[in-house]
Amino acid sequence: MKLYDYLPSGNGYKARLILAHRGLRYEYVPVDILRAETRTAGFLSRNPNGRIPVLELDDGTHLCESNAILFYLGRDSDLWPVELLDQARVMQWLFFEQYSHEPNIATARFWLGWLKPEPTPYYVETLARKQEAGRAALQVMDTHLAGQPYFVGGHFTIADIALYAYTHVAPEGGFDLMPYPNVRAWLDRVRGQPGHIAMTESPRPT
Amino acid sequence: MKLYDYLPSGNGYKARLILAHRGLRYEYVPVDILRAETRTAGFLSRNPNGRIPVLELDDGTHLCESNAILFYLGRDSDLWPVELLDQARVMQWLFFEQYSHEPNIATARFWLGWLKPEPTPYYVETLARKQEAGRAALQVMDTHLAGQPYFVGGHFTIADIALYAYTHVAPEGGFDLMPYPNVRAWLDRVRGQPGHIAMTESPRPT
Numbered sequence: 001m002k003l004y005d006y007l008p009s010g011n012g013y014k015a016r017l018i019l020a021h022r023g024l025r026y027e028y029v030p031v032d033i034l035r036a037e038t039r040t041a042g043f044l045s046r047n048p049n050g051r052i053p054v055l056e057l058d059d060g061t062h063l064c065e066s067n068a069i070l071f072y073l074g075r076d077s078d079l080w081p082v083e084l085l086d087q088a089r090v091m092q093w094l095f096f097e098q099y100s101h102e103p104n105i106a107t108a109r110f111w112l113g114w115l116k117p118e119p120t121p122y123y124v125e126t127l128a129r130k131q132e133a134g135r136a137a138l139q140v141m142d143t144h145l146a147g148q149p150y151f152v153g154g155h156f157t158i159a160d161i162a163l164y165a166y167t168h169v170a171p172e173g174g175f176d177l178m179p180y181p182n183v184r185a186w187l188d189r190v191r192g193q194p195g196h197i198a199m200t201e202s203p204r205p206t
Numbered sequence: 207m208k209l210y211d212y213l214p215s216g217n218g219y220k221a222r223l224i225l226a227h228r229g230l231r232y233e234y235v236p237v238d239i240l241r242a243e244t245r246t247a248g249f250l251s252r253n254p255n256g257r258i259p260v261l262e263l264d265d266g267t268h269l270c271e272s273n274a275i276l277f278y279l280g281r282d283s284d285l286w287p288v289e290l291l292d293q294a295r296v297m298q299w300l301f302f303e304q305y306s307h308e309p310n311i312a313t314a315r316f317w318l319g320w321l322k323p324e325p326t327p328y329y330v331e332t333l334a335r336k337q338e339a340g341r342a343a344l345q346v347m348d349t350h351l352a353g354q355p356y357f358v359g360g361h362f363t364i365a366d367i368a369l370y371a372y373t374h375v376a377p378e379g380g381f382d383l384m385p386y387p388n389v390r391a392w393l394d395r396v397r398g399q400p401g402h403i404a405m406t407e408s409p410r411p412t
Contacts (some may be wrong), residue, residue: 048346049306064293065301072294088269088278099304100255121236127330140254 002056010165054199070158094161105136109173145182207232208262216371217272272339276364299365315379351388
């Protein structure tokens with residue numbers, strides 16, 4: 001397999017993290033989104049939606065969307081629950097992550113740390129709204145994690161990998177994690193999982 | 207089962223549509239999002255993230271996120287593929303829908319038809335960006351549908367239900383569907399499925 005990815009991306013990190021947990025070998029192909037390398041004809045032939053990460057399978061086809069990659073690489077492991085309802089609850093948190101969490105927390109981080117747009121009224125108001133919505137998402141997580149170690153069924157699943165990716169770097173988007181003690185304790189539990197790698201740790205050589 | 211829902215919502219319609227396809231009976235509980243009925247203590251006890259649709263199961267627990275509800279109600283049917291890679295491709299399109307399609311097309315429709323915010327610089331610029339990104343999403347769909355009848359594996363799946371919900375009402379968000387002939391032909395195929403119901407068709411009585 002090959003992973004087309006941008007190292008600072010939390011979405012890419014989800015793929016790198018599950019590949020590490022599963023001990024799978026792959027070729028790492030860096031793609032610089034700041035240089036619009038996701039908009040070239042070559043990249044768009046792999047993902048017409050122009051986004052990393054993209055997983056190239058051994059048959060030459062491609063799988064896109066970080067949380068679909070988590071499903072594909074996790075389904076036949078203990079990172080995916082056995083019961084249908086628990087599976088649906090994992091899905092619920094994956095969609096929460098992509099709709100209520102990532103567009104706020106990851107985008108705020110990307111703007112503050114990488115894109116650094118001019119502070120036009122649009123960006124100033126949009127950033128403020130994203131930070132408010134991001135805090136609401138962190139509060140939903142903190143409330144859910146009261147009294148349970150992981151998001152679904154008491155076990156570490158792909159829902160935890162998906163939510164860890166941008167939560168642990170939320171301070172880079174201007175989010176203070178101090179008000180969310182259950183989130184902070186959960187981050188430590190995820191970090192303590194055997195096979196864990198840091199976000200920008202170099203992928204293992206193939 | 208009970209479905210907490212707002213009838214004009216495409217996310218709610220996904221749940222109503224799969225319940226109709228599967229012939230499942232349920233109690234319909236209308237929730238008026240314009241009157242902030244998703245922000246009451248009672249509703250937040252069902253979904254702390256304050257969004258419809260919410261499916262209340264017979265054991266009294268709740269499942270949120272429209273695409274997780276599609277997975278839960280579709281997995282044991284021919285709306286969900288057999289092969290892992292096809293399942294992952296269905297997931298890919300579900301996440302495309304919630305990240306690249308719904309926040310642009312559904313939000314533009316909601317603002318123009320329901321919320322009607324003051325045309326402040328923030329709303330004017332954000333709406334323009336959503337309409338541009340929505341057109342890009344429709345183009346990705348149109349290209350993908352060239353030469354194939356449905357999104358994954360040649361069969362009607364929950365990916366088609368998810369994408370149909372807001373695509374067929376995209377003109378209400380200012381999107382012209384004329385430039386996307388493959389999308390228009392696919393909309394007709396989805397509409398022609400046995401068991402199809404219209405978006406605001408009354409749910410069947412229980």
